[in-house]
Amino acid sequence: MTAPITALARRLASPPWPVPALLAWSAGWAAWALVQSLGAAGPGASAAAGMAAALALALRCPGWRRRLIAALGFPLSALALGAAAGWPAWAWLLLLGPLLAAYPLRAWADAPLFPTPADALRGLDGAVPPPRRALDAGCGLGHGLRALHALWPQAELQGLEWSAPLAWAAARRCRWARVRRADMWAAPWGGHDLVYLFQRPESMARAYAKARRELAPGAWLVSLEFAVPGQGASACLQGPGRRPLWLYRMPAAAAARSTMAGSGR
Numbered sequence: 212m213t214a215p216i217t218a219l220a221r222r223l224a225s226p227p228w229p230v231p232a233l234l235a236w237s238a239g240w241a242a243w244a245l246v247q248s249l250g251a252a253g254p255g256a257s258a259a260a261g262m263a264a265a266l267a268l269a270l271r272c273p274g275w276r277r278r279l280i281a282a283l284g285f286p287l288s289a290l291a292l293g294a295a296a297g298w299p300a301w302a303w304l305l306l307l308g309p310l311l312a313a314y315p316l317r318a319w320a321d322a323p324l325f326p327t328p329a330d331a332l333r334g335l336d337g338a339v340p341p342p343r344r345a346l347d348a349g350c351g352l353g354h355g356l357r358a359l360h361a362l363w364p365q366a367e368l369q370g371l372e373w374s375a376p377l378a379w380a381a382a383r384r385c386r387w388a389r390v391r392r393a394d395m396w397a398a399p400w401g402g403h404d405l406v407y408l409f410q411r412p413e414s415m416a417r418a419y420a421k422a423r424r425e426l427a428p429g430a431w432l433v434s435l436e437f438a439v440p441g442q443g444a445s446a447c448l449q450g451p452g453r454r455p456l457w458l459y460r461m462p463a464a465a466a467a468r469s470t471m472a473g474s475g476r
Contacts, residue, residue, distance in 0.1 A: 235266075235281035258286075265281070328454070339458065346400060348408045349408055351374075353384040371394075400422060404429075433456065435456055
């Protein structure tokens with residue numbers, strides 16, 4: 212009997228997704244209703260109580276993406292139901308202020324904060340030569356940098372991240388790397404033997420064009436999950452239980468010019 216009880220206790224302590232999000236949303240509404248029932252507080256106090264309760268449970272969710280979903284559920288549902296009509300502006304700033312600080316509007320056109328899984332780059336060290344310098348473009352909290360460091364601890368690693376709080380956190384999590392706050396599209400990629408990114412499908416053509424312009428022949432562009440549309444990959448590492456890892460070796464200058472001429476550009 213002990214084993215089933217222990218297993219049940221573990222499942223109750225860590226319920227499967229999306230139960231944690233539903234609990235966070237429910238807690239927000241419960242706190243809102245409780246303060247409303249007291250009758251002595253205004254709509255701002257009710258909103259603050261609801262947001263605080265929802266955020267407290269949202270922070271317990273694993274992963275930034277799920278925490279964000281859990282935290283946004285209560286205010287967005289309140290807005291949709293009209294309950295937020297009387298909320299003052301400062302009540303929304305309790306949630307939107309930290310969100311905008313961590314993920315500024317300028318970065319919304321790029322990929323959201325999806326951390327690189329710890330084993331996502333396995334096998335990469337057997338597919339490309341050891342880089343002397345490698346770049347994680349859009350490094351977030353440094354998960355990609357850690358994966359690169361695990362493969363090549365002697366490599367000189369650099370991370371670029373537009374969000375100041377995320378860049379600050381990544382620099383402290385990856386003290387052996389040089390992390391700086393910068394626009395990955397404006398900062399130069401030249402001088403690196405390998406550029407890694409975990410972007411989104413819409414960004415891949417732009418990333419490949421930048422790599423072709425700035426990386427030396429023989430350098431590598433490595434993309435987790437998303438391929439460059441219309442461009443054949445040099446290799447793709449894939450298999451059960453892992454996301455595909457697309458590898459693109461930069462062609463020699465003469466080959467690049469020939470390809471561009473053949474395409475009529």
